[in-house]
Amino acid sequence: MDNDAEWAAPAGSWASSAARRRNMQAIRSRDTRPEQLIRRLVHAQGLRYRVCARPLADLRRTADMVFRPAKVAVFIDGCYWHGCPEHYVAPKTNSGYWSEKVERNVTRDRDTDERLTSEGWLVLRFWEHEPSADCADKIAATVISRRRKH
Structure with missing residues (x-):
C-alpha cells in the first residue's frame, strides 16, 4: 500500500x-493544542474536571471538559469541523461530502446543546481560535458560580 x-x-x-x-x-478528535492549553489554564485555577467524558450516560456524545457537580459541559470546537462562521472554507476536493459532513456536525452540536440543556446542564462552546486565557477565565467563573448555587 x-x-x-x-x-x-x-x-x-x-x-x-x-x-x-x-x-x-x-x-x-481529542487532546488538540487548544484543548490542552485551556485545560492547563483551568487546572491552574484549581478546578478539576473529566476529560472527553459523556455528560449524560445515555447520550453517546462526549464533551471536552465535564464538571459534573456544577453540570457544565465544555466544547472546544475546531473551525473546520464545526463550521466556524469566521474561518470555515468549503474544501475544493470532494466538497459535497465534506460540506454535508460539517453540516451534520453542526446539526449534532445543536442537538447536543438542546439535550444537555433540557437535563439542567450549561453548555459552553468555544472556537479553537478564541484566546485560551479568555476561555479558561469564562469556564472558571461559570463553574464557580454554578457550584455556589448548587
Whole structure:
C-alpha cells in the first residue's frame, strides 16, 4: 500500500486517495493544542474536571471538559469541523461530502446543546481560535458560580 497509484478506496470510503486517507486519520478528535492549553489554564485555577467524558450516560456524545457537580459541559470546537462562521472554507476536493459532513456536525452540536440543556446542564462552546486565557477565565467563573448555587 506504499504506492498511491495502486491503492483503491474501500467501497463507501470518504478517502479520495491513500494520502488523503492517511491525512484524515491523523487528525485528532481529542487532546488538540487548544484543548490542552485551556485545560492547563483551568487546572491552574484549581478546578478539576473529566476529560472527553459523556455528560449524560445515555447520550453517546462526549464533551471536552465535564464538571459534573456544577453540570457544565465544555466544547472546544475546531473551525473546520464545526463550521466556524469566521474561518470555515468549503474544501475544493470532494466538497459535497465534506460540506454535508460539517453540516451534520453542526446539526449534532445543536442537538447536543438542546439535550444537555433540557437535563439542567450549561453548555459552553468555544472556537479553537478564541484566546485560551479568555476561555479558561469564562469556564472558571461559570463553574464557580454554578457550584455556589448548587
